[in-house]
Amino acid sequence: MPEGYRRQRLEAIVALLIWAIAGVWVITASYMLSAERPIRLIGGIPHWVVWGILVPWLTAFVVHTWYSLFFVGSGRED
Amino acid sequence: MYASEPFVWIAFIFYLVATFGFAWLGHRKGQGGSFLDEFFVAGRSIGPWTLALTWIATAASGGSFIGVPALAYTYGWPILLWICSYMVVALLGFGMLASRISDLGRKTGALTYPDLLRDRFESPAIGAVAGVAIVLLYMAYMEAQYVAGSRVLEAVLGIPYTWGLIGFAVTVGLYTAYGGFRAVAWTDAFQAVVMLFGVVLAAALAVHKIGGFEALAVNLQAQDPELLTLPGPDGYLPISAAVSFFVIWPLATAGQPSLMTRFLASKGGGSLKRAMFLVGLYILLLYPSIILIAIAGRALTPGLETADHAMPATILAATPPWLAGFVLAAPMAAIMSTLSSFLLVGSSAIVRDLYERNLATPISEQKARKLTHIATLVIAVIPLVFAFRPPEFLQYIVVFSGTGLSATFVCPTLFALYWPTFNRVGCLAAMLGGFGSFLFQYLQMGSRSYLGLDPFVWSLGVSAICGVLGWWLGPPDRKEIRERYFGEA
Numbered sequence A: 001m002p003e004g005y006r007r008q009r010l011e012a013i014v015a016l017l018i019w020a021i022a023g024v025w026v027i028t029a030s031y032m033l034s035a036e037r038p039i040r041l042i043g044g045i046p047h048w049v050v051w052g053i054l055v056p057w058l059t060a061f062v063v064h065t066w067y068s069l070f071f072v073g074s075g076r077e078d
Numbered sequence B: 001m002y003a004s005e006p007f008v009w010i011a012f013i014f015y016l017v018a019t020f021g022f023a024w025l026g027h028r029k030g031q032g033g034s035f036l037d038e039f040f041v042a043g044r045s046i047g048p049w050t051l052a053l054t055w056i057a058t059a060a061s062g063g064s065f066i067g068v069p070a071l072a073y074t075y076g077w078p079i080l081l082w083i084c085s086y087m088v089v090a091l092l093g094f095g096m097l098a099s100r101i102s103d104l105g106r107k108t109g110a111l112t113y114p115d116l117l118r119d120r121f122e123s124p125a126i127g128a129v130a131g132v133a134i135v136l137l138y139m140a141y142m143e144a145q146y147v148a149g150s151r152v153l154e155a156v157l158g159i160p161y162t163w164g165l166i167g168f169a170v171t172v173g174l175y176t177a178y179g180g181f182r183a184v185a186w187t188d189a190f191q192a193v194v195m196l197f198g199v200v201l202a203a204a205l206a207v208h209k210i211g212g213f214e215a216l217a218v219n220l221q222a223q224d225p226e227l228l229t230l231p232g233p234d235g236y237l238p239i240s241a242a243v244s245f246f247v248i249w250p251l252a253t254a255g256q257p258s259l260m261t262r263f264l265a266s267k268g269g270g271s272l273k274r275a276m277f278l279v280g281l282y283i284l285l286l287y288p289s290i291i292l293i294a295i296a297g298r299a300l301t302p303g304l305e306t307a308d309h310a311m312p313a314t315i316l317a318a319t320p321p322w323l324a325g326f327v328l329a330a331p332m333a334a335i336m337s338t339l340s341s342f343l344l345v346g347s348s349a350i351v352r353d354l355y356e357r358n359l360a361t362p363i364s365e366q367k368a369r370k371l372t373h374i375a376t377l378v379i380a381v382i383p384l385v386f387a388f389r390p391p392e393f394l395q396y397i398v399v400f401s402g403t404g405l406s407a408t409f410v411c412p413t414l415f416a417l418y419w420p421t422f423n424r425v426g427c428l429a430a431m432l433g434g435f436g437s438f439l440f441q442y443l444q445m446g447s448r449s450y451l452g453l454d455p456f457v458w459s460l461g462v463s464a465i466c467g468v469l470g471w472w473l474g475p476p477d478r479k480e481i482r483e484r485y486f487g488e489a
Helices: A005-036 A047-069 B006-029 B034-043 B049-059 B064-073 B078-108 B113-121 B124-159 B161-210 B213-224 B237-252 B257-265 B270-300 B309-316 B323-359 B365-386 B394-418 B424-445 B455-473 B479-486
Strands: none
Touching: A005 A047, A005 B078, A005 B213, A005 B237, A005 B394, A047 B034, A047 B078, B006 B161, B006 B323, B006 B455, B034 B078, B034 B161, B034 B257, B034 B323, B034 B365, B049 B078, B049 B161, B049 B270, B064 B078, B064 B124, B064 B270, B064 B309, B064 B323, B064 B394, B078 B113, B078 B237, B078 B257, B078 B270, B078 B309, B078 B394, B078 B479, B113 B124, B113 B257, B113 B323, B113 B424, B113 B479, B124 B257, B124 B309, B124 B323, B124 B365, B124 B394, B124 B424, B161 B213, B161 B257, B161 B270, B161 B309, B161 B323, B161 B365, B213 B270, B213 B323, B213 B424, B237 B394, B237 B455, B257 B323, B257 B394, B270 B309, B270 B479, B309 B323, B323 B365, B394 B424, B394 B455
């Protein structure tokens, strides 16, 4: 089996895993933190938005940067 | 409805002139080479910046700039959870598909997405089914884009709805038919830049005008504390819907033929890596800004009659007139870039997948050019006719056509790319099973299917099961195919 194909398959599987981890973090954290009363704010933004969405989004972007610039293999460029 | 300041008109006219300018430049650059190769995939020469910007400009439609802000205006912060799976859209869209599709496109000479499937399975039937599905579902999607664009023109510039529709169709139809993929990609790139700067600037100005995030929170709490908590007003976002949308956005985006086609046009390799990074960065800046504009709009312009006006109303309230026109071009740019891409993918389906590939001999350059221009104009006109009388259930058409396309194509595409023994019966079964299941659930239950999940989520499972059953029951494809695509006998 060619190396290029195996590499692309691995990249697809890793992308799916990152998506699943992000989903579990975002949905669990958002609903758990949003249930707290009274509503807590961090700098005017709801507490659950900061820890359930903004922090995971920034983390996902760091992972995305690693994935796109370092993990994905370089193929041919004409 | 809103004041038509001269500055707004000037900015819009400048925007249109620049769009035609980029289309002209793209057309000039694309002279020479095979017409179909140039018109549909720009000679596979699209670099990272243009690829990233055309990809995101196509993905972000009028819905992102009209529908999503309307929801955020109505339901507040919970809509950020509704949309936040965009954090992995680039990762999945590029990570699962880009490199593989680009490589196979070069290896097989595929010009369109149905081309890719047809060659992979040596099946004209698969190419035809994919082509028909693309034409029908994208025309429905285009109707919604026409309506959204005309409503923006009506609200912001006071242009009557009918004239707005005609203006939209003529503008987009002309530059798409004139310049093909390269012109569309270049205008998309310009439009994506307009979109991003406009939206980020508007978000910053809107929050500043309210007095910062603290003041925004106080205002929202006074209106309705549910705007700050889950599941939002009227229980809008239960956990089942949040799960559904974490599945829908990444996979529904990845499965769009108009986006997969972009990988066929790329230079491949390092270009794809850089484009992927850029799309992730772009999305990080774009979507939170869109939500912020609408939430700030709830404080700045409360009590709008139509939530669809949340974005233009907030922009006009938050930005000085000389800047408003530039910022208001952002939603227009989103709608036009999506429309042009749909036009292109629709015309390629007709000319390449339904006509040229079924002929015994290749057609001449001149005939290809003529047919492509006619197909592009016909596809521009048909949804226009329906848009003159937009149906009440327009939003259902948008969601139906967008997620319907992906329910039809996500599983067959992934199986075709990564499963060496997957066969043509499995591919057809996965396509028909995904679409059939989606249609059935949508007609029976609307947008909330079993367990409160969206029909798209179940349709992916049905499509996968049908694909496996079809593979099991169908005859294996030729060994040469496995060798060609996977390097194994």
